[in-house]
Amino acid sequence: MGTLTLPVVRMSVVLIGSSGGGTATLGHTDPAELLNTIHQELLKVEDASGITSALFVSLHGGKGFDSACDTDKATLYSVSEGSGGECSVQVVKSGKLKDVNQRCVELDKALAQQIFKGEITGLICISCDVDVHSSTLKAAAEKKLPVTGSGGTSLSAASSKFGIHLVGNAGGSVATTSYTRAVSYTHALATAWAKRYRPFASQRHVPQWTSILCACLPAFWAVALACRALNLVMPLLSDPATLRKLLILLQTHALPTVCSVVMATSLAPHHGSTVLMSSALASVLCERSVLGGLSAGWLVATLAQRVLYGCIAWDVPATMTNLVVAGGLGVFVALTIAPVVPYFQLLTELIRQIIHTVLDGRFPGVGFLFGVLFCWGSKYGYYHAVCLPLILIEMETGTGALCGSIDEATLVCVSAGICLANLVVTPSLDDQGIDETLALSQRGLRINLLFGDFIEAAYPFMEKSHVVNIAGYLASGLSTELLTGASELVLSSAYLPLPLAILLAKDPFRVSVAFAVAFTLSFLGALASNLLNRRDQSETEKKT
Known part of the structure; x- marks a missing residue:
């Protein structure tokens, strides 16, 4: 004879309640977030199905039930059957609290029938009205369901009136959050069910x-x-x-x-x-x-x-x-x-000292090389991994950064210069129309000069033309070389409008010269490349 396999009993939970008294904060005012948080935590319990049914009343405007009256606006929420993903939270009725409660009483009777049929194995009560949910609470008491929840007043009333079987550390909800309550409810029910609960099971994306x-x-x-x-x-x-x-x-x-x-x-x-x-x-x-x-x-x-x-x-x-x-x-x-x-503090100070010492002007050409590397790094994925973190470490104590000024020169000004050249003489590109080129260049010029961003606008043109690419690197190197030798006077920041980046520095004139060199050289290089392209295109057309 084969081995008899018993069917797995799924742990199903019903949630009843409201947004509670007081100021109804810390998760009470977002029923969807609250219900989904609890549902997801319940799924970490062995053989659990999460929240299969719910009746949750929330007052509008974050008002608490301690001062509620029948004419206050409220909404009744329910959920579809729990699944592996988020439970589907639905609005059942919205209107005056009196009418919403009446509808809740009607639906509460249906929940009670689910409990009597043995379809439910646990109950969560969150600041529930014992009169509105009397049918469910009576059924839970009769079937001896494990009951947990929060809202000390309501739980005490439910326990004394119906004799429900409270489990875990069910009690007050002051200063709690959705997640705190979810873990508390889940642990209580898992213990009552004698099922394994894995609170650390979920794999979350961890940013660098x-x-x-x-x-x-x-x-x-x-x-x-x-x-x-x-x-x-x-x-x-x-x-x-x-x-x-x-x-x-x-x-x-x-x-x-x-x-x-x-x-x-x-x-x-x-x-x-x-x-x-x-x-x-x-x-x-x-x-x-x-x-x-x-x-x-x-x-x-x-x-x-x-x-x-x-x-x-x-x-x-x-x-x-x-x-x-x-x-x-x-x-x-x-x-x-x-x-x-x-x-x-010593580590970040050491990083700042290394940057400022290397670029103090005592070693001619180092600034040029640094500027070229800065421009190259931004094009090949090192900007957010290396360049920007260095800028922020320099700005740790509320000052500008030498790398911030270099950013504005080698990236913002270079990109803006190339974009302006494209507007003066449109380049000849096989895979990009004139209208698209002009639109990209106009946008790049405006955003770079006014907001210190969108350096990527110049990348396609640098990749298409060796002349533009060389001009961009040359502009980056020379402008950075001009910034060396007086680091404390030229500190600025990335992502600033160009005039503001200049004013942030203690020596606006020196910064202005560096920015002007970066802008002008990249502009001239791109302009020359575009003119050469036009000449070559014209000669080709004559031959054909």
Whole structure:
């Protein structure tokens, strides 16, 4: 006889409830996000089907149910049967709370029938109204379903009125997030079912540190401009004490905090505001060190999941769990990272010193070579991996960067010069029409000069013509050579309008000359190439 194979019993969950009392924040106001987060976490349990049915009422405008009245606007949400992907959240009814609740009562009876038929193996209650959901709660009590959830008042009322079987650390929801609650509910039900729960099973994309540093560019850009403006304004004031405090904060804490928050939220986006708060706290002792901020954010993101699950596994209530992860973990990481921060400061200072020493003008030709390599690197995929991170490390303490000025010269001005030449004399390109060439060049010229971006506009023309390519590299090298020898006076930033990039430097004249050389040489080279192409094309047409 063959071996008898028993069918696998799928663990199915019903969710009932509302956006709750108080201010209904931290996930309550986005029902789709909340339900999907819980559904995805339930799927990490052995033989679980996630949320198969749900009735969730949310008040409009983020209002809490503590002060709700029958005439308030509300929406009733439901879900289709859970699957391997996101559950499909649907709007069942929207209108006055009284009418929405009436519809919810009707649908609640259908949920109760599912429980009586044995189709449901677990119940999650989130700030549920025990009168609206009386049918489901009675059925859950009679079938002895494991019940978990949050919202202390409603759970206490449901337990005393219906005798439901509460499991796990079901309780209050103050200061919790969607993810905290999802882990809490899932662990409670998995334990009650005696099923294996794998909270670390999901494989998430982990961005590189350099990518995260580059993502912080807006903050570096703003801090450098603000610090430059404050340094210009303060000597004109009789009492600049307030501005001086602001300057110090910008130079010491703004960028490490931003780097920490962006790192943590990039690596652990599912934790939401929890890692945001924790990473902000973790960065307080990382003054003048963006590497310290990045490391603090990385530690928060790495430890948050473990600490959160550890608290839930030890039956720590969800609210206290979030207090530990969002608050206690941040302070712990700050104290842990503090002894290492001075070494990070030395490392980034060493990088700055190497750049400025190599380009201090004592070695003729080094600046030229550096400019050529900078231009070459941007064309062949090294810009975001090497060039931009070097610029940001230079700007760590709120100053401009020598590599920032080189960026504007070798990339922005070179690209703008080539684009202008194409508008003066349109090149002859076999695979690109005149209209497309003119449109690309117009856009490239405008964006490069006014916004310090779109250097890629020149790449197709550099690749098509050796003359344009050589002119671009020559312009990059000579302009960089002109920037060497007085690095502290020519610090600027990438992604700035050309006039603003000039004003950011302490020696605007020297920067202007370098930018003008880069623009003019690339313009002349591209112009010559276009004229030669036109001549060759004309001669070919005469022969034919």
